[in-house]
Amino acid sequence: MIRLILMILLLLTSLLTVIKAPTYNLWKLAIGAAEFAWVFIAITIVVLLSGYFVQHYNTLGTILGILAIILFLSPLFKAYDVAGRLPKAMDEALGDHSDATPLSLSVIFSGYKEAPVAFTSLPYYGNLHMDFYPAIHPGNHPCVVVVHGGSWSSGNSRDLPELNIYLANQGYHVAAINYRLAPQNICPAPVEDVYLAMDYLRAHAAELRIDTNNFVLMGRSAGAQIALLAAYREHVPGLKGVVDFYGPADMVWGYSLPASPLVMDSRKVMENYLGGTYSAVPDNYAASSPVEFVHKNTVPTLLIHGEQDVLVAYEHSIRLEKKLQENGIKHFFLSLPWATHGFDYNLKGPGGQLSTYSVLRFLHNICYEQQS
Structure with a gap:
């Protein structure tokens, strides 16, 4: 029994x-x-x-x-199945080629072989800090600015550091930032913090060995909304692209169709971040929706989302991809049929490997291929 x-x-x-x-x-x-x-x-x-x-x-x-x-x-x-089609699909979307393997059983059981990378905590504005992971190779390198998730009210720069270490081993600096949290601070405060962090990185580029012509924003969940909005809302000097891990891209639509209350009170989360209900502050919802800011000169975008996501609906990425297609923006959408929110918690799992492969290819394309 x-x-x-x-x-x-x-x-x-x-x-x-x-x-x-x-x-x-x-x-x-x-x-x-x-x-x-x-x-x-x-x-x-x-x-x-x-x-x-x-x-x-x-x-x-x-x-x-x-x-x-x-x-x-x-x-x-x-x-x-996804891995078998992924290299060719990214070749076609990005216009380059890679012989790297998207998925490996050996990685599932043994992990990635990489050197440890120590980060330095740097104060970039007031009480706000970033964790800076230097690229392990000498010389100036692109810098990936990572914005953490946490429903805009929690989380910090130490969340999910494995990808930061992996990218540092691949020749990218990584700056994982903290930002002002809701409900004490509402949008666009975190977006402004992203700009302040990038200002700091530019000002200290010589000592940190940063190539200021090659910045990339990357965010997860709520952090992806912040990263997308920062990338799309205005021209950012040196910004080459943005990586969106399962981020809410259409705040108006998201409020109209919330997550299951048994999973998360998503409307309350959004109200805390945007200063009230949609009926009370509708302009705030539109002004915080990355889909509203896509235009002909929007930077290249990598979207990564699991179809089984129960916190941030997969539809957000569908809507964002449609806007990117309509405006002719270079982009790639990695759709994972089995994956749910936060699948990349395990970098060596199926979703973690495929997303890591896609991120690395995307970074190489926008930071290096476009220069050749």
């Missing part, structure tokens, strides 16, 4: 790889089920094998376990 109960629980967990998580805690479990699938597969196999050592072999439990393993494997199958 215990074995059967465990198999039912594992099967229910595996379903999170193919359906959207209905609650906040199950959303967190969904990240693990998809991006750490081998852990759950190993547990399922152990429970399966235990059936051979008990007197009453449970056929139903075995069937449920096999189904669970198949579902846990489904993100990897889907990831390999």
Whole structure:
């Protein structure tokens, strides 16, 4: 009976790889089920094998376990399908070519081979700090400015540092910034903080060895909205592009169709950030929507979003891509069919590998290929 109960629980967990998580805690479990699938597969196999050592072999439990393993494997199958098409798709979108491998089983089990990179905390304006990860190679290099997520009211520059270290090993400086948080500060305060951080980096470019003609903004979730708005709202000297990890791009539409209250009170989150309800301050919602600022001279954009996202609807990226297409902007949309919000928590998982590959190709294209 215990074995059967465990198999039912594992099967229910595996379903999170193919359906959207209905609650906040199950959303967190969904990240693990998809991006750490081998852990759950190993547990399922152990429970399966235990059936051979008990007197009453449970056929139903075995069937449920096999189904669970198949579902846990489904993100990897889907990831390999995406990986098979990704290089050519990026070749066509960016106009260059790479022989790098988007997805590797060896990386899943062993991780990326990279040198440790120590960051320096730098005060850039008042009490605001950034964490600066220097490129490991000598000389001047492009700088990626990273804006953290956290519903505009939490999080900090130390969130998800693995990609920062990876990029530093690939020859990019990374400046992960802190910004003023809601509800004490409303939009566009964080956007202004991005500009202040970039002003600091320009002023200290010589000592930090920054190529000021090659800045890139990158944000996750709420940070992606800030990064996109900073990139699109006005001309930013030296800005070559922006990377959007599952960011809300249309705040008006997002307020009209909020997330499930069992996952997050997204309307309350937006009200705290924008100073009130849509009916009270409609102009603030329009003024904070990156889709409203796309124009013919918008910088190249990389969009990355999971179709199973339950915090920031996948539709946001669909709408942004449409505006980019209409205006003829160089861009690429990495769509991950199995992935949910925060899939890149595990950089060596299927979603983490594909997004890392896409980010690196995008950075190389906008920072180096356009110069040749």
